[in-house]
Amino acid sequence: MTSNSPPEKRLEELREQAWKDGVVPGKGVNVAGGPIPRKPGYYGQPVVKPPVWTWQVPLYFFMGGIAGMSAVIASGAVIFHYVDLARVAMWLAAIAGAILSPILLIMDLGRPRLFLNMLRVFKHRSAMSMGAWILSLFGACAVPGLIALELHAHQIFPATLDQLLRVAAGIFIFGSAIFGTLLATYTGVLIGATAIPAWFLHRTLLPIHFGTAGLGSAAAVLELLGHRTPALNFLGFYAAGVESALLIWLSVDKHGAADRAIHEHGSGWLIRIGEVLNGPLAIVLRVFGQVPLAALSFLLGALVSRVGWIAVGKVSGSDPESVFAAERY
Amino acid sequence: MIGEGIQSTNQRKHSYVRDRVEVGFFTDPSVCIGCKACEVACKEWNHVPDDGFIWSGNSYDNTGHLGASTWRHVMFLEQDRPKGKQITGLMGLLNPQSGPGRTGNLPDLRLEDPFRWVFLSDVCKHCEEAGCLEACPTGSIVRTEVGSVLVQNDVCNGCGYCVVSCPFGVIDRRPEPLADAGGAFKCTFCYDRQKSGLVPACAKVCPTESIVFGRLDDLRARGAERVQQLKQSGYNDAQLYDPTETSVRGIHAFFLILGEPEAYGLPPKPQVPTIYLKSAWASAFATAIASIIVTLVAFAFFS
Numbered sequence: 001m002t003s004n005s006p007p008e009k010r011l012e013e014l015r016e017q018a019w020k021d022g023v024v025p026g027k028g029v030n031v032a033g034g035p036i037p038r039k040p041g042y043y044g045q046p047v048v049k050p051p052v053w054t055w056q057v058p059l060y061f062f063m064g065g066i067a068g069m070s071a072v073i074a075s076g077a078v079i080f081h082y083v084d085l086a087r088v089a090m091w092l093a094a095i096a097g098a099i100l101s102p103i104l105l106i107m108d109l110g111r112p113r114l115f116l117n118m119l120r121v122f123k124h125r126s127a128m129s130m131g132a133w134i135l136s137l138f139g140a141c142a143v144p145g146l147i148a149l150e151l152h153a154h155q156i157f158p159a160t161l162d163q164l165l166r167v168a169a170g171i172f173i174f175g176s177a178i179f180g181t182l183l184a185t186y187t188g189v190l191i192g193a194t195a196i197p198a199w200f201l202h203r204t205l206l207p208i209h210f211g212t213a214g215l216g217s218a219a220a221v222l223e224l225l226g227h228r229t230p231a232l233n234f235l236g237f238y239a240a241g242v243e244s245a246l247l248i249w250l251s252v253d254k255h256g257a258a259d260r261a262i263h264e265h266g267s268g269w270l271i272r273i274g275e276v277l278n279g280p281l282a283i284v285l286r287v288f289g290q291v292p293l294a295a296l297s298f299l300l301g302a303l304v305s306r307v308g309w310i311a312v313g314k315v316s317g318s319d320p321e322s323v324f325a326a327e328r329y
Numbered sequence: 330m331i332g333e334g335i336q337s338t339n340q341r342k343h344s345y346v347r348d349r350v351e352v353g354f355f356t357d358p359s360v361c362i363g364c365k366a367c368e369v370a371c372k373e374w375n376h377v378p379d380d381g382f383i384w385s386g387n388s389y390d391n392t393g394h395l396g397a398s399t400w401r402h403v404m405f406l407e408q409d410r411p412k413g414k415q416i417t418g419l420m421g422l423l424n425p426q427s428g429p430g431r432t433g434n435l436p437d438l439r440l441e442d443p444f445r446w447v448f449l450s451d452v453c454k455h456c457e458e459a460g461c462l463e464a465c466p467t468g469s470i471v472r473t474e475v476g477s478v479l480v481q482n483d484v485c486n487g488c489g490y491c492v493v494s495c496p497f498g499v500i501d502r503r504p505e506p507l508a509d510a511g512g513a514f515k516c517t518f519c520y521d522r523q524k525s526g527l528v529p530a531c532a533k534v535c536p537t538e539s540i541v542f543g544r545l546d547d548l549r550a551r552g553a554e555r556v557q558q559l560k561q562s563g564y565n566d567a568q569l570y571d572p573t574e575t576s577v578r579g580i581h582a583f584f585l586i587l588g589e590p591e592a593y594g595l596p597p598k599p600q601v602p603t604i605y606l607k608s609a610w611a612s613a614f615a616t617a618i619a620s621i622i623v624t625l626v627a628f629a630f631f632s
Binding site for chain 1: 385387390393394396404406460463464465466467468469484485486487488489490492493494495496497498499500501502503510511512513591592593594595596597598599600602603605606608609610611612613614615616617618620621623624625626627628629630631632
């Protein structure tokens with residue numbers, strides 16, 4: 001049993017120590033029931049897979065939110081005859097929604113050259129498929145809407161044709177507003193209807209957060225572009241108010257280990273910083289009349305919290321205990 | 330079953346694809362010897378690239394977990410429990426009071442030291458209600474004639490949505506610089522072999538028939554029978570892992586497990602994420618309508 005070779009001797013020492021203390025410090029083989037404490041699940045391996053998405057996806061959530069809700073603001077501006085505001089808002093919708101968003105989405109694909117396969121099928125039970133169609137239809141409305149509005153604003157064509165352009169601009173802009181609200185909110189459904197515990201436990205909150213952050217961000221960009229109107233200021237107050245309420249909701253509606261990624265780690269800090277920037281801080285700055293600062297604070301918060309929610313998914317998806325805990329709900 | 334020789338469903342040719350018969354895998358750790366032949370056969374047949382050689386320190390398992398380049402994964406569990414009626418510990422060979430050797434000096438010597446080594450070959454579960462298939466926006470993931478879930482590699486554009494939609498963490502996107510990088514991959518249930526009447530490579534090669542391939546109905550009956558058999562032999566914690574009660578509604582590759590599913594990294598109550606769609610979309614539509622109303626109010630009353 002005993003041996004004089006050094007490795008054997010060392011092994012004997014370890015065995016003795018394990019018997020005596022029940023634990024041997026330092027790194028070693030993780031043996032269940034052995035001297036090293038066991039990890040949760042199967043050697044601590046993730047039970048579900050964390051998202052493979054990189055920086056393009058949170059940035060797309062941010063851009064899509066701005067684009068979609070800009071079209072809503074443009075519709076309001078058209079109805080109440082703020083033509084200049086409507087034009088800027090439609091430019092924003094078209095650039096962010098019809099150019100930047102698709103580019104970001106295609107960049108995130110594992111095989112970007114096959115991006116058109118997204119439109120091979122229409123699956124209402126896949127939020128990703130619905131999103132691809134919503135984004136396409138949004139672009140198909142926002143771009144002609146912008147062109148018609150610009151042609152109408154510059155009075156290029158004779159009166160009868162101009163009347164036609166006005167009607168077309170109205171239809172396309174309202175169409176882009178409808179798809180725009182869905183573009184800004186479906187992203188919450190996209191990550192809410194997954195197997196990632198911290199995401200699916202907050203599937204009701206996520207679309208409200210993403211949609212409202214989109215509305216506030218669109219108003220904030222338009223304000224920063226020089227449109228300091230009371231209507232946009234009101235939208236800024238509304239969005240920051242809703243975000244503050246969501247911050248309270250998140251801190252009350254806790255699920256222990258299941259959604260601890262929202263409250264702990266770096267991901268938790270991103271969520272908190274984001275929500276404070278686009279909630280309470282944005283309200284306070286707006287109350288004191290610091291509109292550009294409030295707009296900047298809201299935009300930064302909206303971006304940070306989007307990055308935060310993807311980070312939460314990575315942490316939560318890699319944590320086997322969160323999956324086991326979530327299944328009790 | 331062992332001893333059936335060429336009569337075993339693992340060795341016979343079949344026409345399940347043509348006849349549209351639902352097939353499955355029944356994986357039984359009580360006869361698995363941890364040889365990993367299934368892992369090797371799977372990689373060889375399907376040309377799955379190697380994804381690195383890392384020493385994990387987790388028993389004899391250096392494979393880690395299922396993923397884009399691991400479609401069969403043999404788990405090695407070391408548990409401080411007895412396996413059936415096996416006798417463990419020193420078996421009375423050494424008496425701590427009077428026996429020879431140095432063991433007499435050790436305090437708190439336990440004569441019974443229950444320990445078991447359990448091997449289980451994990452694989453894609455081919456769910457009845459499959460999260461990855463529902464999530465796929467390109468229609469790349471389809472259901473085959475035999476009820477399995479198949480990714481069509483040439484259609485997949487690598488959006489990564491199936492990865493977060495699988496309640497078992499099976500499917501993954503293959504990273505650079507591996508062959509065919511960018512697409513999502515998982516077990517194909519050897520659909521190509523099955524079309525030619527062949528048995529999936531892992532089941533064909535399994536030397537103890539721990540992996541059994543066959544008609545799903547037959548396998549379920551066989552699994553229930555095996556659990557009874559094991560319980561009679563003292564394996565009190567033997568049970569089938571086949572979540573038919575949850576929204577997944579059963580799996581085509583089901584397992585016999587000893588102990589709790591958590592120890593195998595298997596979710597006790599897996600749910601297909603589509604059940605969350607209703608409440609999430611309701612919230613999205615409410616937010617959409619609220620945003621339109623608030624914007625109209627803003628322009629109407631704040632000018």
